[in-house]
Amino acid sequence: MAYLELNNLSKTYGQGNSATEVLSNINLSIEEGEFVAIVGFTGSGKTTLVNLVNGLLQPTKGEVLFKGQAVVGTSHERGVIFQNYSLLPWLTVGQNVYMAVKESFPKEKKSTLNKIVSKYVEMVNLTPALNKRPAELSGGMRQRVAVARALAMKPEMIVMDEPLGALDALTRGNLQDEILNIWEKEKCTALLITNDVDEGIYMADRIIPLRPGPNATLGPEFKINIDRPRDKTGLNDNPDFKRTRNAVIEYLMDIGNQRKSESEKEYELPDLSPKNFVGHFK
Amino acid sequence: MKQSIALGKLTKFMGSGFLGTLKSIFTGKIEKEDFKNFLRKVMVPIASILIFIGLWHMGAKSLYTIEANYKIEKALSEQGQQAADAMKACIASGDVSCQPNTLPSPAQVWASYKTLLQDHYAIRANKKAFKEKTATINAERLAEGKNPITYTGRPSFVDQILTSLKTVFAGFLLAFIIAVPIGIVIGLSKTLRSSANWLIQIFKPVSPVVWLLLVFMIVKTLTKDSQSDSAFIISFISVGLCAMWPTLVNTAMGVASVDKDYINVAKVLKLGTFKKVYQVILPSSLPLIFTGLRITLSVSWMVLIAIELLAQSPGLGSFVWEEFQNGAIDSNSKIIVAMFVIGGIGFLLDRMMLTIQNMVSFNKNDGV
Numbered sequence: 001m002a003y004l005e006l007n008n009l010s011k012t013y014g015q016g017n018s019a020t021e022v023l024s025n026i027n028l029s030i031e032e033g034e035f036v037a038i039v040g041f042t043g044s045g046k047t048t049l050v051n052l053v054n055g056l057l058q059p060t061k062g063e064v065l066f067k068g069q070a071v072v073g074t075s076h077e078r079g080v081i082f083q084n085y086s087l088l089p090w091l092t093v094g095q096n097v098y099m100a101v102k103e104s105f106p107k108e109k110k111s112t113l114n115k116i117v118s119k120y121v122e123m124v125n126l127t128p129a130l131n132k133r134p135a136e137l138s139g140g141m142r143q144r145v146a147v148a149r150a151l152a153m154k155p156e157m158i159v160m161d162e163p164l165g166a167l168d169a170l171t172r173g174n175l176q177d178e179i180l181n182i183w184e185k186e187k188c189t190a191l192l193i194t195n196d197v198d199e200g201i202y203m204a205d206r207i208i209p210l211r212p213g214p215n216a217t218l219g220p221e222f223k224i225n226i227d228r229p230r231d232k233t234g235l236n237d238n239p240d241f242k243r244t245r246n247a248v249i250e251y252l253m254d255i256g257n258q259r260k261s262e263s264e265k266e267y268e269l270p271d272l273s274p275k276n277f278v279g280h281f282k
Numbered sequence: 283m284k285q286s287i288a289l290g291k292l293t294k295f296m297g298s299g300f301l302g303t304l305k306s307i308f309t310g311k312i313e314k315e316d317f318k319n320f321l322r323k324v325m326v327p328i329a330s331i332l333i334f335i336g337l338w339h340m341g342a343k344s345l346y347t348i349e350a351n352y353k354i355e356k357a358l359s360e361q362g363q364q365a366a367d368a369m370k371a372c373i374a375s376g377d378v379s380c381q382p383n384t385l386p387s388p389a390q391v392w393a394s395y396k397t398l399l400q401d402h403y404a405i406r407a408n409k410k411a412f413k414e415k416t417a418t419i420n421a422e423r424l425a426e427g428k429n430p431i432t433y434t435g436r437p438s439f440v441d442q443i444l445t446s447l448k449t450v451f452a453g454f455l456l457a458f459i460i461a462v463p464i465g466i467v468i469g470l471s472k473t474l475r476s477s478a479n480w481l482i483q484i485f486k487p488v489s490p491v492v493w494l495l496l497v498f499m500i501v502k503t504l505t506k507d508s509q510s511d512s513a514f515i516i517s518f519i520s521v522g523l524c525a526m527w528p529t530l531v532n533t534a535m536g537v538a539s540v541d542k543d544y545i546n547v548a549k550v551l552k553l554g555t556f557k558k559v560y561q562v563i564l565p566s567s568l569p570l571i572f573t574g575l576r577i578t579l580s581v582s583w584m585v586l587i588a589i590e591l592l593a594q595s596p597g598l599g600s601f602v603w604e605e606f607q608n609g610a611i612d613s614n615s616k617i618i619v620a621m622f623v624i625g626g627i628g629f630l631l632d633r634m635m636l637t638i639q640n641m642v643s644f645n646k647n648d649g650v
Contacts, residue, residue, distance in 0.1 A: 056549055080550045086543040089644045090565045099561065103551045135644065153551075
């Protein structure tokens, strides 16, 4: 039995005539300890998929099974890293993490909780910023806080919704490595949703393209057999990396072109020619 | 050093940067840019104040002339030339008995201000003397179990201001206690929101006078047997009821429109309902709640005058009304003094709330 299973999952927004099926017939199974990446265009229903997995949304059809149990709501077992960090701006870095830790281990003493907080803040290299508010931090630092918050709850699985999407390329690369390091240390299962194919291949064991919505569904999966730890600079010359990357991109582009050609109607334009105004302005 | 920090704080409190520029002049650090700022922030306001006073002076003068001419003409048509001449002489001599009753000039208002201040010192001295005089008797009465003798003389202008402030804060507190909790509850539930909406929409625009009458009907019956100061109770409850609506609406709106991201965080962390309200919803709606409270405080102060005037409760409102009824020669200028005092205190109250509001606010996009 797989660790996380999505069976014939569909999600429809709205009702009656205005109903749009965002996701349809999604099937996926993730094994324990695996790192799976899902790539797709923006607006293809990626966030909806994440919210179904973490329990913020309920599927219209089908089911999400986590360790064999249907997911009916959020759970501390599945940590979430949101696309837009979602830190509480009135709390400091430490307080943001503390709030999560406190909820996940309600019976622990305050000193123990504080230890957990400082451990995870240290892990994302933010100890100097422990008492700062999110407003005083850069985007990369904020996302690190979000990572620390999600991991400090000691989840068994971590769900990431385009966690690095809003960051610049350099920060992005650093944080990818940091997340990978932590993932290896904590040995949790990970589901990464991204719009960056390179990122998906660099980080994941498997990469699965999401055909864009409405009626988004998962495409064929690509296994990535590159040994860890992966070398980012050497990756570009790795034939495996190139092949997978080209295949994924080709697949996604193909769908894109198909959709484009579907929407390309021909319009007959009236035969107009500019009037000659030369004589009018003398 | 300490002084300059205090000055900086005061500057921030005033929110105009006016004192900051003054400071840079005194410390001698003035540059070209500073000089421009000095012109804009100090000279221009001073000039506009002077223009205002000038216009007021001229306006008052022309009104005075109209009134005086009318008086003279009236004397002429009713009593003949001699009476008219007498009236003219009387007005020119500045005699109190025949002064035209109109808008007072800035100088008259300033004189009234000084009179009121002197009056206050006199009454304060009286009170002190009374206290000393009755100290021994009161101690005896207290020992016998009787009520002490209290000063029942006329309150001074400053006393009236303090009473008004007391009423407005009591009303504001009442509005706070009623509106914030109800706003939170309404904001949390769509059903309650739509059930309370008609009530809010209907009661919000009701005039202070009507609230006063309503409160009067209820309080009159409730306080029939008690000795308490029902005028004060009526006025502060009316103030509270009039002024609570902005806070109620803003709180409900703030609670109802909490960023979805924060709600998602609360869900992912599995916060209980109570914790969700206290740790996520309330902090994130605090800026809006405080905006509401700020409006509430300024509305309280504004309606207070009208309500005191009608409820015969002591304070600035009744001061204004009594002076108007009084019709003494300096009544009009005393009313204008009260007007400036009311405006000034209103401004300070608003600044106070703004400072508190800035302290609790955060940038909405900070966490994102």
